[in-house]
Amino acid sequence: MSDVTEKSTLDERPAVQTAPAKSTSGLRMDIRLTILIGVLVALCVVGYALNPAFLGETNISIMLRLAAAIGVVSVGMTFVIISGGIDLSVGSMVALSSVWMTTLATQEYGPWVMVLCALLVGLGAGLINGVLIAYGKVVPFIATLAMYASARGLAERLSERQTQVVREQGFSDFFRGDLIGIPVLIWMLAVVFAVGWVLLNRTTFGRRTFAIGGNAEAARLAGINVKLHTAMVYGLAGLLCGVAAIMVVARTTSGASTNGMFYELDAIAAVVIGGTLLSGGRGTLIGTLIGVLIFTVVNSIFTQNNLETDIQNIAKGVIIVGAVLLQTLTSRRAKT
Amino acid sequence: MDPSLARRRFLLGAGALGASAFAVACTSNESGGDTPQQVAQGGEDNAQPGKQVTIGFSAPAGDHGWIAAITKNAKAQADAFKDVTFKPTEGTNDVNQQISQVESLVNENVDVLVILPFDGKALTATAQEVMDKDIPVINLDRIFDTPTAYRTWIGGDNYRMGYNAGLYIAEQMKAKSVSNPIIGEVAGIDSLPLTQERSKGFKDALAKSGFSVGPRVAAEFTVETGEKQTANLLQGASKLDALWNHDDDQGVGVMAAIDAAGRSEFLMVGGAGSRNMMDYIKADNKVIKATVLYSPSMASSAISLARLLGQSKGVADLAEHEIPASITTYSAVVTKENVDQYMDIGFES
Numbered sequence: 267m268s269d270v271t272e273k274s275t276l277d278e279r280p281a282v283q284t285a286p287a288k289s290t291s292g293l294r295m296d297i298r299l300t301i302l303i304g305v306l307v308a309l310c311v312v313g314y315a316l317n318p319a320f321l322g323e324t325n326i327s328i329m330l331r332l333a334a335a336i337g338v339v340s341v342g343m344t345f346v347i348i349s350g351g352i353d354l355s356v357g358s359m360v361a362l363s364s365v366w367m368t369t370l371a372t373q374e375y376g377p378w379v380m381v382l383c384a385l386l387v388g389l390g391a392g393l394i395n396g397v398l399i400a401y402g403k404v405v406p407f408i409a410t411l412a413m414y415a416s417a418r419g420l421a422e423r424l425s426e427r428q429t430q431v432v433r434e435q436g437f438s439d440f441f442r443g444d445l446i447g448i449p450v451l452i453w454m455l456a457v458v459f460a461v462g463w464v465l466l467n468r469t470t471f472g473r474r475t476f477a478i479g480g481n482a483e484a485a486r487l488a489g490i491n492v493k494l495h496t497a498m499v500y501g502l503a504g505l506l507c508g509v510a511a512i513m514v515v516a517r518t519t520s521g522a523s524t525n526g527m528f529y530e531l532d533a534i535a536a537v538v539i540g541g542t543l544l545s546g547g548r549g550t551l552i553g554t555l556i557g558v559l560i561f562t563v564v565n566s567i568f569t570q571n572n573l574e575t576d577i578q579n580i581a582k583g584v585i586i587v588g589a590v591l592l593q594t595l596t597s598r599r600a601k602t
Numbered sequence: 603m604d605p606s607l608a609r610r611r612f613l614l615g616a617g618a619l620g621a622s623a624f625a626v627a628c629t630s631n632e633s634g635g636d637t638p639q640q641v642a643q644g645g646e647d648n649a650q651p652g653k654q655v656t657i658g659f660s661a662p663a664g665d666h667g668w669i670a671a672i673t674k675n676a677k678a679q680a681d682a683f684k685d686v687t688f689k690p691t692e693g694t695n696d697v698n699q700q701i702s703q704v705e706s707l708v709n710e711n712v713d714v715l716v717i718l719p720f721d722g723k724a725l726t727a728t729a730q731e732v733m734d735k736d737i738p739v740i741n742l743d744r745i746f747d748t749p750t751a752y753r754t755w756i757g758g759d760n761y762r763m764g765y766n767a768g769l770y771i772a773e774q775m776k777a778k779s780v781s782n783p784i785i786g787e788v789a790g791i792d793s794l795p796l797t798q799e800r801s802k803g804f805k806d807a808l809a810k811s812g813f814s815v816g817p818r819v820a821a822e823f824t825v826e827t828g829e830k831q832t833a834n835l836l837q838g839a840s841k842l843d844a845l846w847n848h849d850d851d852q853g854v855g856v857m858a859a860i861d862a863a864g865r866s867e868f869l870m871v872g873g874a875g876s877r878n879m880m881d882y883i884k885a886d887n888k889v890i891k892a893t894v895l896y897s898p899s900m901a902s903s904a905i906s907l908a909r910l911l912g913q914s915k916g917v918a919d920l921a922e923h924e925i926p927a928s929i930t931t932y933s934a935v936v937t938k939e940n941v942d943q944y945m946d947i948g949f950e951s
Contacts, residue, residue, distance in 0.1 A: 324709045332702040427793040429723040431747055438727065518697050518724035527696060565699070569691050569706050578692070 298541040301592055302556045305585075309560060313567045320570060327449060331517070333562040334455040335360070335510040336532050337555065341462040342392075342503030343533040344554045348466070349499045350479035350546025351406040355395060355413035356507050356533055360526030362421040363387045363511030368430040368521030377437035384515070385508040391417055392504015396497030414530070421523035429522040432515060441516030451513050458509060463551045475499060479546030535582070536561060539589035560585065648910060648918040655912030656687040657905060658707030660700055661718040661742070663693035666823065666851045667951030668874055671898035672718060672742070675949075679905040686909050697724040704728050708737060714908040718742035718901070726751045738911050742904045749927070753911065756904050756929040758896040760799035763933040764846075767871050767894045768807025770935045771844045774869060774891075775813065783843035784816045786868075788832055788856055790848045792820040800848050800873070817842070821852045828855025836860065842868035850876035850893060851951045857882075860889055874898075875936060877948035884941045892937045899947040900931050 313320035339356045346353045366372065367384040391413060398409040432438055441450050466472035474495050477485040486492045507526075514525050536557035542549025564585065568578045657680060664670030673693060680688035689712055691703040697720050705728070707715060715732055717739060719725035726747040729739050733751060741752035749755075775783045787804060790797045797820070805815055817839040821827040828847070836842075836859060847856045850872045860870070872879045872893030882888045907925055910916070916923045936944045 319709060322709070325706070328702055328705045328709065331705075332698060335698060427791075429721050431723050431726070442727065514698060517701055517728075518721075519727040520721070520723045522697075522721060522724060524695075524721070525697070565702075566706070569703050570710070572690055572692065574692055 299550070299553060299556075302540065302553060302560070302589070305589065306556055306560050306563065309563045309567065313563060313570070316567065317570050320566065325566065325570075327452070329559075329562045329566050330452045330455065331449055332565070333558050334451040335513040335517075335526075336529060336536070336561075337455045337558045338458045338506050338510045338513065339526075339529050340533040340536045340554050340558050341458055341551060342506035343530075343537050344462070344540070344542055344549055344551055345466065345475055345499050346406075346503045347534075347537050347542050347544060348479045348546055348549040349475045349496060350482065351399065351496070351499070352534070352544075353395065353410045353500065353503050354407065354530045355391070355410040355417055356503065356510075357526035357529035358414045358417035358421070359388055359391045359504055359507035360511045360514060360529055361523050362391060362417040362424075363508045364515050364521035364525045365421040365425045365430065365523055366521075367511065368432055368515060369424060370430075373432065373434050377434050377440065380432075380434065380437055380515075381512055384511045385505060388508025388511065389501055389505040392507065393497060393501040395504065396500030399500060400493040400496040418523060425521065425523050427523060429520045431520045438516065438519050441512065442519075451516060454509065454513060458506065459551060459555055466551055471495075471498075476547060479548070481547070532561065535586050539586055557589075560589075648906075648915060651683075651685045652909075652913040652915065654685050654687065655714060655909050656689060656710075656712045657908045657912070658704075658710070658712035658715045659688065659690040659717075659905075660703045660707065660715070661693050661901075662700070662720040663695045665695070667876055667949055668849075668851055668896075668898055669693065669718075671949030672901040675898055675901040676716065676905050679902040683905075683909055685913075686905070688905075695720050697721050700725060701728045704732065708732055708735065712737065713912040714738050714740065716740045716742055716901075716904045716908050719744050719746070723747045738908075740904050740908050740911070742901060752927075754907055754925050754927055754929065756900050756907065757931065758900065759930045759933050760796045760896070761803040763873060763894050763896050764800035764803025764805075764848075765807045766803075766933050766935050767846045767873065767892075768804040769810075770892055770894070770937075771846060771869075771871060772808055772811040772813055775843060776811065778843075780843050783813055784839060784841060785813060786835055786839060786842050786845040787815050787818040788828065788835065788845065788847040788852070789818065789820040790823050790852070797848065804846060821849075821855070823849050823852050825852060825855035825858075828852030829859045830855070832856045832859035833863065836863045836865055844868055845870045845889075846873070847871070848873045850874040850879045853879055853890075854951060857888065857890065865889070871935075875944065875948055876951040877945075878951060880936060880941050880945055880948040883936060883938055884945075886938050892935050894933045894935050895931075895944070895947075896933055897931065897947045898949050903929070903931070 310321065319325055339360065343353060343356060363384040366387045367380040372380055372383050395410050395413050398404045399406050443450055445453050466475065474490050477490060478492055478495060482492055515521050537554050538544060539560065540550065540553030540557035542553060561582065564581060659676050661673050662669055664673050677688060677690060680686045689707060689710060691707065694700050700720055704715065704717060715737060717725065717729060722744040729746055729751040730748065732739050733753065738753035739751065741755040743757035745755055745757060746752055771785060785808060787801065789801055808814055817835050819831040819835045821831040832855065845868055847853050847870065853872050866889055868889060869891045870889040872890055873896060875893050875895040875897050879890055879893045882890045883892060911925055917925060
């Protein structure tokens with residue numbers, strides 16, 4: 267019984283007191299993180315045991331470049347979920363941005379306009395989500411479901427379902443290249459995570475995101491412009507989809523309406539196993555990063571050892587449930 | 603004879619015939635012809651075991667019969683050679699993922715790569731990088747954006763597939779002396795270039811006999827859409843003389859719609875060459891009387907070619923010392939008369 271009362275007091279903690287109070291939940295966060303890191307390390311050991319090349323520099327680079335786009339999308343998803351929402355449209359926004367930035371008309375203006383175009387299209391689509399949700403009072407699930415369908419539809423229309431090849435050599439040279447010996451894509455992932463972490467943990471923007479997710483009404487009473495902030499959070503998620511689109515286009519040197527299929531599911535899975543509450547108000551970006559890495563490592567183990575994808579999908583499901591169960595069990599134990 | 607070996611021999615032969623790139627004059631010993639002496643023979647005996655070759659393989663997810671058969675055939679072919687180590691990756695419809703798979707295979711030091719890309723354009727840059735590392739890439743069917751991204755391309759001939767279907771139907775119409783036949787067409791996804799080529803070939807061949815395509819619908823290569831679209835087509839056309847369906851995988855749905863409508867006044871031609879359509883053709887108790895090949899046996903040929911590339915051999919019976927850069931398989935028309943000959947390449951859909 268004490269468990270129940272403790273939980274309810276926790277959930278009703280003052281919304282304005284935002285970043286999780288260190289005394290109560292700091293320890294639990296650490297246990298969650300330790301478990302996650304443990305799982306990741308264990309998977310790496312398995313991968314190494316099966317094939318020593320697994321931890322080689324090349325394979326690590328292969329894994330991180332594969333993780334890059336979905337990692338960036340997951341950062342935006344973490345913000346959205348912490349704020350108490352959900353975004354089902356991320357994959358479609360990636361597709362739309364990738365198509366829009368690679369139309370012949372856009373390519374004419376050169377690589378940097380292509381980049382700008384992807385960012386603006388992502389931001390725009392995200393803001394439409396945000397405005398519908400915040401000001402139109404459409405439930406996030408429905409608003410982003412509508413964007414999920416229509417953004418991909420628009421992408422198909424713009425590209426006429428064709429794959430649009432990047433003819434702009436400067437774009438490919440830069441984004442497919444290295445910077446100080448490390449692929450640009452990995453730099454982008456690192457920078458997005460670093461900026462995201464600072465934004466979430468060290469700025470008012472981040473504190474307000476936690477506050478709204480914890481208790482939107484309390485946040486409003488505390489003087490936060492909840493509507494504006496919500497719209498901005500979805501805008502951020504969209505903007506990061508634009509970044510992910512740049513990464514996908516760099517990898518495939520083309521834009522297509524089929525890009526970003528199922529990114530929403532992968533991103534939500536990574537965020538959730540990273541320990542972010544689907545009901546909002548609590549979560550970490552480090553957890554999300556590890557969540558993304560866990561899936562990438564599993565993927566790589568399966569590829570290297572040629573295990574069938576159907577088993578891989580089952581494994582994915584088991585990992586999601588296992589990670590969440592483990593976290594709930596240990597956090598309960600930590601409390602009692 | 604081992605069926606896969608027979609298939610390989612047959613295919614290499616058929617592939618060679620289809621390739622327009624090389625105009626090699628008679629190299630076999632029987633045909634004397636103009637050349638009194640054999641110029642060269644590229645491959646000696648290709649079946650002889652040679653140096654061990656590791657072949658990496660990457661294809662899209664086996665979500666329909668044709669693609670599933672591609673992967674199955676590649677594996678079976680590789681298993682038939684003692685000097686081949688086969689490293690497949692599981693199929694994926696995510697290009698990002700397929701790029702990683704290709705990179706992983708390169709990291710595992712394969713000698714030759716066989717790639718059927720989910721999207722040829724999206725994999726071009728990656729394949730080019732592999733080629734730049736001096737690892738030959740065999741591009742299967744869905745072609746890369748630049749020819750330098752593959753060492754050899756082997757794939758089907760969409761235009762000729764439609765063309766041969768059209769010729770067969772025209773011939774049948776004339777044999778039955780139907781003067782103004784109503785000829786229907788169930789296409790695949792219309793926005794894809796492959797569908798456009800097939801339809802153009804079909805139209806061109808019919809035009810040679812003064813015929814044209816009547817009712818036409820486009821399905822999406824799935825059983826469900828095949829059924830739905832064909833039901834629509836039959837609804838609109840109370841009488842048909844002939845029908846060409848582009849794809850035997852969707853053909854299961856096409857046949858279901860025809861059965862449901864209780865129609866049998868026309869003859870139907872399929873496309874690709876699935877096992878169940880061949881069974882129907884052989885039994886001769888359904889509307890389907892023929893199918894034009896677009897056979898996944900090209901995957902078997904691709905593995906054979908990859909092995910030869912890895913062993914630096916040419917194709918036996920060709921004068922070329924090198925494997926050709928491009929091979930187009932031939933879309934033969936399979937009918938009741940010759941179906942037994944093609945049963946081995948019929949794929950499960």
